[in-house]
Amino acid sequence: RRKLRVDKPFALMMPDLATVEAHCYLEPAEYTAIEARQRPIVILDRRPESSVAREVAPGQDTMGVMLPYTPLHVLLIEPEPGFPQALVMTSGNLCEEPIAIDNQEARERLSDLADAFLMHDRRIRTRCDDAVLRIFEGAAFPLRRSRGYAPYPVHLPWEMPPLLAVGPELKNTFCVTRGRYAFLSHHIGDLENYETLCSFEDGITHFETLFRVRPEALAYDLHPDYLATRYALARAEREDLPAIGVQHHHAHIAACMAEHGVAGEQPVIGVSFDGTGYGDDGAIWGGEFLLAYYHGYERPLHLAYIPMPGSEAAVRQPWRLALAWLARAGLEWDEDLPPVLASSTEVRQIVRRQLELRLNAPLTSSMGRLFDAVSALIGVRQRINYEAQAAIELEARVDPDEQAAYHFAIGEDEVDPTPVIHAIVADLGAGLTIGRIAARFHNGVADMVDQVCRLMRDRYGLVEVALSGGVWQNMALLNRTVQRLYEAGFTVYLHRQVPTNDGGLALGQAVVAAHRLAFNP
Incomplete structure (x- = not known):
């Protein structure tokens, strides 16, 4: 309630695998994932006898669990008699706001949330949430690609022009491309307020500097009211760059194709199911069966309106x-x-x-x-x-x-x-x-x-x-x-490198834009 995120599950940190085993069921691949150097949050099935309060994940039979990934974490969660076996670990922000990364900002914004602050004299350059994944068929199935995974690139089977794909409104990530690499950003979040938009713009500036990318074109979602779309169109006009609109569900399928290195000479059957995506007819799509190439698509069937x-x-x-x-x-x-x-x-x-x-x-x-x-x-x-x-x-x-x-x-x-x-x-x-x-x-x-x-x-x-x-x-x-x-x-x-949700959309926008530029230089 203090964080303004009623009912939404929290992540837990546990000190070691033995503790995780006491509260959750683990498959072999889940052992590997939770111990990986990236230290993601892994969604695990909860044991019925677990003593973790049900309010941590209301209405769920799963828990998001991670192991310590900094020396400070190890000290905080070191087992002691009478000390909790798990701690709720949540980011320093109110719901839907960017993470506070400055000491004074934290004091001002989070005083109603935190009872105490542990400060550091080392400046934080970039906000970065924890990565989240599940295991499906013995392999990673990403839900949020962030700390530990971003900005590690997705390797593509073709050369890409320098592009910026600005991503969607919800679960935003953006993508810059160079050569055969697509660099997806860390998780930005929902672009629904000015503070998150500033974080988005700062992240783009940082990535373009870090990877020495000067975009030759921008790709964006077709929804005219998305802040990311408005950013792309305004910047394209300001810098006299091509701006390429990419339909939301086409981008979803293209992202999945790209991370598997699908050539795209023949279409695939794309089944794109989600909550919201702006359609070519102005309706809200989300139950789509597509014939998907990179450069275009057809929509043979869809869920009834x-x-x-x-x-x-x-x-x-x-x-x-x-x-x-x-x-x-x-x-x-x-x-x-x-x-x-x-x-x-x-x-x-x-x-x-x-x-x-x-x-x-x-x-x-x-x-x-x-x-x-x-x-x-x-x-x-x-x-x-x-x-x-x-x-x-x-x-x-x-x-x-x-x-x-x-x-x-x-x-x-x-x-x-x-x-x-x-x-x-x-x-x-x-x-x-x-x-x-x-x-x-x-x-x-x-x-x-x-x-x-x-x-x-x-x-x-x-x-x-x-x-x-x-x-x-x-x-x-x-x-x-x-x-x-x-x-x-x-x-x-299936998605294995980027999320199946909107967090992977920018990759699809980038590859669609690149192929359209190649078709219509």
């Missing part, structure tokens, strides 16, 4: 999305449904009018928003306190023994979840547990991805599938989907 009543309010209050899907499915807003119980009669009347008139209700094809809607519909989470909370808590409720699946309607160019909504409401009425409904939904999404990829293989003769976007941080969905794709004979590309 649904209005978001209240726009950003629907992101913060997923019950609004649940009501929108009920309306699309032709189902009544019965008083016993969780999203109806979570809202007042007066507000529901406003939402109904917004849906009817499309007033402040932009269209979205977002898979992330569908997960939010299902979470609200079955009573897991009606309002969120941090990004993707509803979907994260829905995943945590999945019953691993449930094998049944809901079925999507797959059309010529659209995937319609309406049958899923009907089935969920029927199962709620029949008294099915939340865990079984959550599992059936995850199984159904995995089945649908498999079916659409098979359809695209039949149409276009393609066997390579790239999965990218923040929804793929859902391990229950990722595992189910990948296994189905393997069984169907597909080659599957």
